[in-house]
Amino acid sequence: MSANRTAALLIHGLGGTQFDLGSLHKTLKRAGVDTHSLTLPGHGGTPHDLVSVRAEDWLDAVREKYRQVMQQYDTVHVIGMCMGSLLALSLCATESHRRGRLITLAAPVYIDGWATPWYTAARHAFYWLPLLPERMRIDEDEPFGIKNALVRSIVKAKFERGDNFHYRWVPLACLRQVDRLRRMVMRSAHAIPCETLIMHAREDELTSLRSATFLHDQIEDTELVVLENSYHLICVxxxxxxxxQNVLRFLDLAADSAAVANEPVEDVPMSDDEVRDLTTRYLSAMAAQRFEAALPLFASNVVWAQCGGGEALARDYQGRGALVDLFSTLLDRSGGTFAFRSFGEPVFDGQTVTVEARYSATHAGRQLDARARETFTLSNGRVARVVHEPLDDGTESAFWNGAGGPAGARRAAPQTVISAELATLDGAALEQGFVVAQARLKALARRPSNDTLLALYACYKQATHGDAPAERPSALDPAGRAKHTAWTELRGVSGDEARRRYIALAGQQEPAAVA
Structure with a gap:
């Protein structure tokens, strides 16, 4: 037995690598868990290698690795992503896995996500056509399973550069084996004896929540976590x-022990040439918006002190992951228009560099052209600390604070003031007031704000239809989803109360909006 008696077997997805699982390997290792993985048959080469691979080949490879690990440890947790989840499920059922727990990440029991083409079901007929399954390609296309615009741009750049981190396409013959594997899981899921954590994104474009609820119903001892802000590749x-956080909690591991180490490391001085070379690469990548090239230049425990941007942005961002959040926020709040335009001549002082940065963004017809002083400290061949100080913070703060939240976010619903007279209105009088309010809104000379229209819509639907249905519109219908969210916020409000709110809100529009 290993001196460390707990291990985790991590299984990647179709066409993927351990990139699919994000930082889970490092996180688990820092928490004291030995991690083991394998490259599934047909992977690590070219997509053509998948043509002759069968589902049994994947299962045999996973089973062999599992048994090797089980001989060395008392406890072995099994974690799978995408198709790796299907393999993990089948493995735990057939091996009656009890010496550890199971975690499934975006398991595609059903291939029915919102981005699934309407003709997907026809693939079953194509399987039987001569040579077609071997020759037909299923391409990986945007959004690449990723909602985060910055991460998606990084993945796109990796594809364009030809990095061998994920196949850009898979043969149809391979998808046929995935379908066989799905059916195996459907038949055997009920036999899984171990505690199981199911994590699935509500907006998964490949496989809907139907997959997660199926597993939750079939496996006796399960916990379901629904993620609200991701697509398929939930680990990145x-x-x-x-x-x-949920992986660590479910496995009874301390989050503190898995945090990025912030203890100082021995500082190995960089030569002047090394400082200048790193500075050039960093500034060039940022000016070209090549975040995929800039991020690896930061230390894993980097601290970015954002001194400007008002309450919307100003704070310290600790760790490389926090920088992804910062840059993503800049892109989201500006509708993808934020960009560094240029950098001035850097001033060097040992391993500290100061430079003036120019950048721009637009939002709702407003333009930001700003300058900032950036002072960054280099250490051990990486950017260890950045201090970003806007040279005109008033203008910048006004822009970012006015840009609102991330794309798709909705501001708080307008406040309605219900008078004492309106509060006592009921029956036929309330219904008549409701009808009159609708007529008055139709006569408005100017259209109310979007937030007001959403609030009116929600009150009307709650008044006439009751609580909103649980199922949300497709992510391809953002307006429909916004309406559904607003309506859902009134869940439990009575029809009469919703009418009163509608009447009050309509009345608030009259002084400013009626001709």
Whole structure:
């Protein structure tokens, strides 16, 4: 037995690598868990290698690795991502796994996500056509399973550069084996004896929540965590920290022990040439918006002190992951328009560099053209600390604070003031007031704000239909989802109360909006 008696077997997804699992390997190791993985048959080469691979080949490889690890440890947890989750589920069922727990991440029991083409079901007929399954390609396309615009741009750049971290396409014959594996899981899930954590994104574009609820119903001892801000690749998307926290909690591991180490390390001095070379690479990558090239230049425990941007942005961002959040926020709040335009001549002082940065962004017809002084400290071949000081913080703060939250976020609903007279209105009188309010709104000379229209819509639907249905509109219908969210916020409000709110809100529009 190993001196460390706990291990985790991590299984990647179709066409993928351990990149699929984000930082879970490092997180678990820091928490004292030995991690083990394997490259599934047909992976690590080219997509053509998958043509002749069968589901049994994947299962045999996983089973062999599992048994090797089980011989060395008292406790072995099994964690799978995407198709790796299907393999993990089948493994735990057939091996009657009890010496550890199971975690499934975005398990595609059903292939029915919002981005699944309408013709997907026809693939079952294509399987039987001569040579077609071997020759037909299923391409990986945007959004690449990622909601976060910055991370998605990094993945896109990796694809364009030809990095061998994920296949850009898989043969149809391979998808046929995934379908066989899905059916195996459907038949055997009920036999899984171990505690199981199921994590799944509500907006998964490949596989809907139907997959997660199926597993939750079939496996006796399960916990379901639904993620609200990611697509399919939940380990690298917006909810990656939530995924990590839930993995540690479910496995009874201390989050503190898995945190990025902030203890100082021995500082190995950099030569003047090394300082200048790193500075050039860093500034060039940032000016070209090549965040995928800039991020590896930061130390894992980097601290970025954002001194400007008002309450919307100003704070210290600790760790490389926090920088992803910062840059993502800048892109989200500016509709993807934020960009560093240029950098001035850097001033060197040992391993500290000061430079003037120019950047721009637009939002709702407003333009930001700003300058900032950036002072960054280099250590051990990485950027260890950055201090970002806007040279005109008033203008910048006004812009970012006015840009609102991330794309798709909705501001708080307008406040309605219900008079004492309106509060006592009921029956036929209330219904008549409701009808009159609708007529008055139609006569408005100017259209109310979007937030007001959403609030009116929600009150009307709650008054006439009751509580909103649980199922949300497709992510391809952002307006429908915004309406559903507003309506859902009134869950439990009576029809009469919703009418009163509608009448009051309509009345608030009259002084400013009626011709």
């Amino acid at each position: 998307d917006n909810d990656r920290e939530t995924v990590t």
